[in-house]
Amino acid sequence: MQNDIKEEVYKCSKCGLCQSVCPVFLAEKNEMYLPRGRFIVLNNYFNGNNKLSNNFIHDLDICLNCNACKRFCPSNLDSYKIFTIIKSGNKIGTFFYYYKFLLHIYSIFKPFKIQTVKRNKTINKSSEKVVFFEGCYNKYINSSDRNASLNLIEQNGGNTAKIISNCCGYPLLSDGNINKFKKNAEKIINSIPFDCKYIICSCDTCYDTLLKCFELADNTKKYLEKLITLDKYLELKNFDLPKTENILYHKPLLRAENTYLPDCIKIINKKGSATLMENFFMIKHRKEYNRILNKVFYKKEDIQNKTIVTTCNISKLGLYFSAKKLKINCRIFSYYEFLNNYFTK
Ligand code: SF4
Ligand code: SF4
Known part of the structure; x- marks a missing residue:
């Protein structure tokens, strides 16, 4: 798989424009936390001039997956994706399991009192079937956001045919565990009812990860056309926004x-x-x-x-x-x- 990204790495022109947008580099001023510095090391690696050290693989994870460099890069490089593939071929992390463990502990002891919104009793039965992707975080920790999202969807014409509580797979990507990410994506794709009109997501990180999941589907376009963030769904419905809050x-x-x-x-x-x-x-x-x-x-x-x-x-x-x-x-x-x-x- 690493061969697939060799060409990508060669595309870096070393222009250094990523310097002005990478938040980690701006804070640390360390070229090894910048796409350019990493691509220089990877270039040498692909040319057979050096090996990748454990420290280098570890430092690849010092990246926020914020996409700031991707949007700015004249060579259109998706740095986080490249870092993930390199990690997957070298040292797969175990954060996903730790994260799952933490979610279970939080769901039992509920250390944060962040549950504020209750679910409305009336449920919309309109013909507009939608899927709400709540993800594992909302399921275990943040039922308030889940309740608020479902209330808003249903008040605005959506009939929630299914709630998907699977992990979107973001912690797996963070670990560089691409094989498990693919299996997880398959599960999500198979659980989406064929006749739903929208797949609505209230979390931008889940949304961004679902885009990556759907790239793996047989009919990518069909899923991408349905995937929408909740605010965009509300915009489609001409939802009246508040006017007076600061x-x-x-x-x-x-x-x-x-x-x-x-x-x-x-x-x-x-x-x-x-x-x-x-x-x-x-x-x-x-x-x-x-x-x-x-x-x-x-x-x-x-x-x-x-x-x-x-x-x-x-x-x-x-x-x-x-x-x-x-x-x-x-x-x-x-x-x-x-x-x-x-x-x-
Ligand atoms: S902006 Fe893109 S092409 Fe320029 S140095 Fe950074 S990664 Fe390389
Ligand atoms: S995705 Fe990573 S490398 Fe790119 S700007 Fe964000 S933190 Fe920096």
Whole structure:
């Protein structure tokens, strides 16, 4: 499989444009955390000039999968994908199993009181059958976002024919475990009812990973046409957005498209990753997390006592812990919890 990406690696022109957007490089100023520096090492490796050290493979994981470099790269290189394939051919991580273990522990002891939204009793039985992809995080930890999302879907014409609670496979990609990722993707694809109109997702990380899952399907186009983020679904339905709230929106870096937001919400996160939960960085790389948090997180004066909403569940968790660590007081909700609460208060 590594041969498949050899050509890709050769495409890097060493222009260095990724320097200006990679949040890890901007914080650490270490070329080994930058696509360019890594592609130089990989070039030499493919030319038979060096071996890949364990340290190098480990450092490939010091990447947030934020897609910032991908969107900026003139050679159109998908760095995170290349790093994942290299990891898969060298040392497969075991974070996926640790993550599953953590989810089970959290679901038993419920250490965070983040459940706020209740499920509406009336359920829509319209002919517009939709699938809601809640993912494992919502299933075990964040039923509030799940309830809010289902309420919004059903109030806006969707008949939730199925809720999929499988893991999207993101922790498997983070481990470089491509074989297991493919099997997991197959399970997800096989569980989607043929006649559903939309596959709706309330988490940007799950959405981005489902795009990768559906690339493996026999009929990729059919699935990609149906996959939609919840805010875009609401936009299709001309959902009336709130007009009076003064809220901040943390836009996850891996989200390429605009979010359907009211004018009263101000977008933040223009320069860095901020949550450091992308690629589970905050959990997997504590040393680096502690070192760079101050440099990439929001300034206290910008978010103190404010309400922040986001469209990514793991970003929400990262915002929560990072603000707590820096002793910043702010309220953090998923965007859909906010919309649901706004219209039911
Ligand atoms: S922007 Fe792309 S082509 Fe330029 S150095 Fe970075 S990875 Fe290479
Ligand atoms: S995906 Fe993000 S963190 Fe990773 S190399 Fe690219 S810009 Fe840097």
